[in-house]
Amino acid sequence: MASWDLYVVITTKLGGGRPTLELVRQALAxxxxxxxxxxxxxxxxxxxxxxxxxxxxxRAAGAAFIVNDRLDVxxxxxxxxxxxxxxxxxxxxxxxxxxxxxxxxxxxxTVLEARQAVADGADYLGVGSIFATKSKxxxxxxxxxxxxxxIRAAVDVPIVAIGGIDAGNVAEVIAAGADGVAxxxxxxxxxxxxxxxxELLSAVRRARR
Amino acid sequence: MASWDLYVVITTKLGGGRPTLELVRQALAxxxxxxxxxxxxxxxxxxxxxxxxxxxxxRAAGAAFIVNDRLDVxxxxxxxxxxxxxxxxxxxxxxxxxxxxxxxxxxxxTVLEARQAVADGADYLGVGSIFATKSKxxxxxxxxxxxxxxIRAAVDVPIVAIGGIDAGNVAEVIAAGADGVAxxxxxxxxxxxxxxxxELLSAVRRARR
Numbered sequence: 001m002a003s004w005d006l007y008v009v010i011t012t013k014l015g016g017g018r019p020t021l022e023l024v025r026q027a028l029a030x031x032x033x034x035x036x037x038x039x040x041x042x043x044x045x046x047x048x049x050x051x052x053x054x055x056x057x058x059r060a061a062g063a064a065f066i067v068n069d070r071l072d073v074x075x076x077x078x079x080x081x082x083x084x085x086x087x088x089x090x091x092x093x094x095x096x097x098x099x100x101x102x103x104x105x106x107x108x109x110t111v112l113e114a115r116q117a118v119a120d121g122a123d124y125l126g127v128g129s130i131f132a133t134k135s136k137x138x139x140x141x142x143x144x145x146x147x148x149x150x151i152r153a154a155v156d157v158p159i160v161a162i163g164g165i166d167a168g169n170v171a172e173v174i175a176a177g178a179d180g181v182a183x184x185x186x187x188x189x190x191x192x193x194x195x196x197x198x199e200l201l202s203a204v205r206r207a208r209r
Numbered sequence: 210m211a212s213w214d215l216y217v218v219i220t221t222k223l224g225g226g227r228p229t230l231e232l233v234r235q236a237l238a239x240x241x242x243x244x245x246x247x248x249x250x251x252x253x254x255x256x257x258x259x260x261x262x263x264x265x266x267x268r269a270a271g272a273a274f275i276v277n278d279r280l281d282v283x284x285x286x287x288x289x290x291x292x293x294x295x296x297x298x299x300x301x302x303x304x305x306x307x308x309x310x311x312x313x314x315x316x317x318x319t320v321l322e323a324r325q326a327v328a329d330g331a332d333y334l335g336v337g338s339i340f341a342t343k344s345k346x347x348x349x350x351x352x353x354x355x356x357x358x359x360i361r362a363a364v365d366v367p368i369v370a371i372g373g374i375d376a377g378n379v380a381e382v383i384a385a386g387a388d389g390v391a392x393x394x395x396x397x398x399x400x401x402x403x404x405x406x407x408e409l410l411s412a413v414r415r416a417r418r
Contacts, residue, residue, distance in 0.1 A: 043296035044278060069253060071281035076302045087252035093285045 002064035002080060002103060003033040004124060004160045004180030006201040008187045009068075010054075011038045015188045023188045024054050028061040030197025032187070033180070036083055038068035051077030066105060071097055081105060083126060086113065095121030105160070109143055114151045126182060127151050129163025130173060133185075145176045152177030167203045174207035211273035211289060211312060212242040213333060213369045213389030215410040217396045218277075219263075220247045224397045232397045233263050237270040239406025241396070242389070245292055247277035260286030275314060280306055290314060292335060295322065304330030314369070318352055323360045335391060336360050338372025339382060342394075354385040361386030376412045383416035 008027040015023045024035055035058050039047055047070060055077050058065040066081045067074035071094055074082040081103025084094055091106050098104055106117035107126040114125055129142045148161055161178035166186045173181055181204060190196035217236040224232045233244055244267050248256055256279060264286050267274040275290045276283035280303055283291040290312025293303055300315050307313055315326035316335040323334055338351045357370055370387035375395045382390055390413060399405035 044293075044298045045296050048298060048302065070279075072279065072298060072303075072306060075306055076298060084253075087254050089253045089257060089281060089285060093257065094281075097281060097284055 002124075004064075004158055004182075005033045005204050006031060006197060007034040007036065007066075007160050007180055007182040008032040008197060009036045009038050009162075009182055009184045010188060011040075011184060012042070014184055018193075020050055021053055021057070023193055024057055026193035027187055027197050028057060028063055030187070030194035031201040032061075032063055032197050033201075034064040034066060036066040036068055036182070037079075038083075038184075040069065044070065044073055047073045048076050051079065055079065064103070066103065074098070074102070081123070083107070091117050091120035091122055107162075108151065109140060109147070111150050111154045114155050118155050118157055122157060124158040124160060124179075125151070125155065126162050127159050127178070128161055128182075130161050131164025131169065133162075133164040145172060148173065148176045148178060165200075167199045170200060170203040171207040174204060180204065211333075213367050213391075214242045214413050215240060215406060216243040216245065216275075216369050216389055216391040217241040217406060218245045218247050218371075218391055218393045219397060220249075220393060221251070223393055227402075229259055230262055230266070232402055233266055235402035236396055236406050237266060237272055239396070239403035240410040241270075241272055241406050242410075243273040243275060245275040245277055245391070246288075247292075247393075249278065253279065253282055256282045257285050260288065264288065273312070275312065283307070283311070290332070292316070300326050300329035300331055316371075317360065318349060318356070320359050320363045323364050327364050327366055331366060333367040333369060333388075334360070334364065335371050336368050336387070337370055337391075339370050340373025340378065342371075342373040354381060357382065357385045357387060374409075376408045379409060379412040380416040383413060389413065 010023055012020045055065055064080045066083045067079045068083045069088045071082050083105040085107040095104055103123045105124045106122040108114040108117050131142050158179040160180045160182045161173045162182040165181045187196045219232055221229045273289045275292050276288045277292045278297045280291050292314040294316040304313055312332045314333045315331040317323040317326050340351050367388040369389045369391045370382045371391040374390045374392055396405045
């Protein structure tokens, strides 16, 4: 089973002009346990080419590889799974098309959405935004640690918390019931991507002791 | 087997503010034999909802329903097939993920691309742009009737010609070897969508006599 300790979302545009694969390599070097490729504006062919390289890198590192939104690309590159938001494919449809061998993750921000996603076949939930974030303009009002705790109490699947998480607040996020943390800018926007990943990962593991 | 006589591409933005399903209904009322949903900026969930409705309408009309780019959406709504361009999923990958029961169409503009698409498993080719067009900014230089004839001579699969085709030039396009014509603005940009479709369809059929 995948480890969600440190789930790094890769969006080329948010990487400060550095090549996508360099961001992935550095994140993995820093210990990322899962990599998500989230490219809303990239043509599918480019995503497939990139995804194949990320598949090789993540496999070598023993990290999970999840593709955002594009189920076809996830299948094409043999990713471990697909992550969808509330505007992407309906979770039930995605579950059926993915087949039982792939991981399905669903973004949820409320107890209702979380319960529905689990009923529809989600294997894990992305829960957030926990705090305010600049990475995703459409992320809505933060749900806070209280929102996270409410979802934690409502569902049994692993929860990856997302939104404004950094080394300074990761302990309280884990204490509130998250199984791991997903980050975008905190890692791929950092001057030293590997160091940022390393710091976050040790904060997650310290918080669990 | 699908008829490609009049293949209407539906892109909501190009429909003059009219609802997508109204464009589809009118195109079918005018005799469109195939409908393609091409929405590059629409979230997948919305595409699935729309696609399900178009599936119902096209089935009732006996028209083929093809989804552009999103193989996952094509499968989710049980479309008859998928149409891909040179920046979308690689044709070989799409062929494999679609399975043998679905139609695969590939946009090509050169003999080389056309031969490759057929080798990769394309069931039909979109060939163009034949003439200059305003519907698709990235369509490149027109290949003209000469380009169409060259591709016609090179491959055996059905050819749907696209790009700047209207009732005034459809006869020469069919004479050059196209099995049918694909149109965007000439139908969905027309004040009377059904009438525009009807006029084009009869021009195609007249040209074949």
